[in-house]
Amino acid sequence: MTTNRRQSLKPRKIPQQSRAEQTVAAILEAAARVLETKGMDGMNTNLVAQRAGVGVGSLYQYFPNKDALIVALSKREGAVFFAEAAGALSEPTGQGALKHLITVSVRQQLRRPALARALDFEENRPVIANELAASKAAFHEVIRQILVRKDIPPQPNMETATDDLVAILRAIVDAAGERGESDRRDLESRVSRALFGYLGIVDRQPEKSRTRK
Amino acid sequence: MTTNRRQSLKPRKIPQQSRAEQTVAAILEAAARVLETKGMDGMNTNLVAQRAGVGVGSLYQYFPNKDALIVALSKREGAVFFAEAAGALSEPTGQGALKHLITVSVRQQLRRPALARALDFEENRPVIANELAASKAAFHEVIRQILVRKDIPPQPNMETATDDLVAILRAIVDAAGERGESDRRDLESRVSRALFGYLGIVDRQPEKSRTRK
Amino acid sequence: MTTNRRQSLKPRKIPQQSRAEQTVAAILEAAARVLETKGMDGMNTNLVAQRAGVGVGSLYQYFPNKDALIVALSKREGAVFFAEAAGALSEPTGQGALKHLITVSVRQQLRRPALARALDFEENRPVIANELAASKAAFHEVIRQILVRKDIPPQPNMETATDDLVAILRAIVDAAGERGESDRRDLESRVSRALFGYLGIVDRQPEKSRTRK
């Protein structure tokens, strides 16, 4: 079974000694690596613990179950990203903000493509999604604030548009990740075209940069 | 575990009697329904067999293992779709063909959104992907032939563009499916904007249809 | 943990082939023996399966969890017993019926004292008790019908009296079982004295049988 008892997915205890902090970090990183390598199906708590160099017990000391591990991982990955993403709001124009967001997202997703991909999927599982609702809302709010800017065509349905943008972004970058791409510039350009197109933003300057490859 | 012994994923025998065909169909449909309802995690061969009204043994008579079931399901879903999609090629213009493709894809994905979503994911698992390589190639060829048309800006990298288009398409429609949307028209419009934008097709006629909601 | 998911404790499937019936019987008997020997704490599903000569999987094919095993065992033991106990009702007098009940109970409890003791305890756990409520009620009804007879002093509170009688009976016989006693006659006499005393039945004939040991 994937998930057993329905318990809080929140961390069981917050590490109080520095030794514990290290343990938690090690577990999380091990989980990340296993997820990257073998996917959710190949990930199991014993393996994660082993790779982290701790006993399974330690894992369960901090995470009530496997899903909690995913949640924690999502949050860990999301934290850095969100900070950078929020920076988009200080861009003067909406389109600039969007560009910023794209840049940041692409970089994030490309940092550890396999991990990002795996998490993207897991985050859709209701149990997980539920736990991450808050973070997701915060992120969506950022996007909403961008879409509302003057230089972006008004969108009929804000929520839908937000979802779509995120979905498109992830889709392209995940696909790239799967192919092992790593040319950020090109990727950003492709994503931009799709997103700007979606939003109905026509011609943002005679783009010369379209690299023929 | 996802897959145990490595065996051929091809159906074990081609049913030649109609009774067998019915059995296979029943199993496949049962699998589809379970996949829709409980996701891959909640799907197991015993359950599928039971829902199909046959013994597990019979299931293994026709499918060497669980993955073969997924493959067969993917092919079943893909078959109808591919036929319709290929029809796009008879459209005179590239943009028309693309529209056609979008319409068909949206319809397909919206027919059984949960199933489509689940399969989309499974199809990425290497074992499955490998088995479906041929079908995928055929589909991609269709897209390639569209992209090559005169009224579509030349794409720097054909393979990438194809992948991206499919990814975007799926992403938007999956998101819609998850939200329970069912307005095909609106969906098609959103998808179009993203895809045309991606391809660098600027303003296809002053679009008045953008519904403000 | 003793009990995990809250599921029905009812048997998962009823054996349809005779092979299955044998398996179920073997599992139950193995469980009984383990319970007798090592108590609930020493009983685990793997061991039971092994002793039954089947795989654990088979055990779970018929019993959704460990507790279901206990319930089934209780019912198995209770069934024979109840049939015999109900016979008490055909005794002409209430006191006769009581004697009958005592005889039957003592015999039952002495057949497999350790098992009886262990089950007595387990049957008090709420999860189990709940499942056995019906059987228990039936048994109590028999007692109630006895207590209502003319030659038994009216009891202020029927339910309490019933509970007490059963408790006393079990207590004495369990104690005897623990000591390894097996003189049924003596045991019956001791139980009778306690029960008749409890019910306020004074001198039922000059009892000569009081063995000096």
Next chain:
Amino acid sequence: MTTNRRQSLKPRKIPQQSRAEQTVAAILEAAARVLETKGMDGMNTNLVAQRAGVGVGSLYQYFPNKDALIVALSKREGAVFFAEAAGALSEPTGQGALKHLITVSVRQQLRRPALARALDFEENRPVIANELAASKAAFHEVIRQILVRKDIPPQPNMETATDDLVAILRAIVDAAGERGESDRRDLESRVSRALFGYLGIVDRQPEKSRTRK
């Protein structure tokens, strides 16, 4: 598992400073409360320590293992009780002494019924029983001295009678505890009838107090 390594069950050290005494008391009381609330199955050393407001380590400082905790608890409960029970010996008549004993026992058992019940059961586990043999013997000696009095019919087997009396007593009171009874008077009366009946003491005065309820 119930007990891991076999070690002495005696407290590891006799606390000589009052702080230590307090710690031990806190642990014991925490154990009692957990036992009452969640039964032996729900009791675990980490929880007990936490409830006691100390680290697990401290618990193991004073108790070599979980069973030692039970033993200590049994002794703690037994101590007060034994003192009161011994008072029975100063009663002039045997029957008076017995009454005294009953009163005391009922009070004891009713003080914390759930705890008493749980301990009753644990005390039967060989490992525990063994450790408590001395206390038990002392208590049984008190009963023996009562049974030997002139106004009590001679019992064929002293040890058996003692065991039985205790068993009956516990059985009735435990049952009462389980039902949530708390009418000591009524309970004493019921116990008396059973015990006197068991001992073959016929009519202790025309009892008018039998409350019809």
Next chain:
DNA sequence: TATGAATGAGACTTCATTCAT
């Protein structure tokens, strides 16, 4: 001495797959 982090054996349970009937 106290603390609480760490440990890992072992318990429970599931499910893909096989095979006797």
Next chain:
DNA sequence: CATGAATGAAGTCTCATTCAT
């Protein structure tokens, strides 16, 4: 061919106990 009983490897999680700080 069909059936469904049987299997057992593998995964999840708990908790008594130890030990570094």
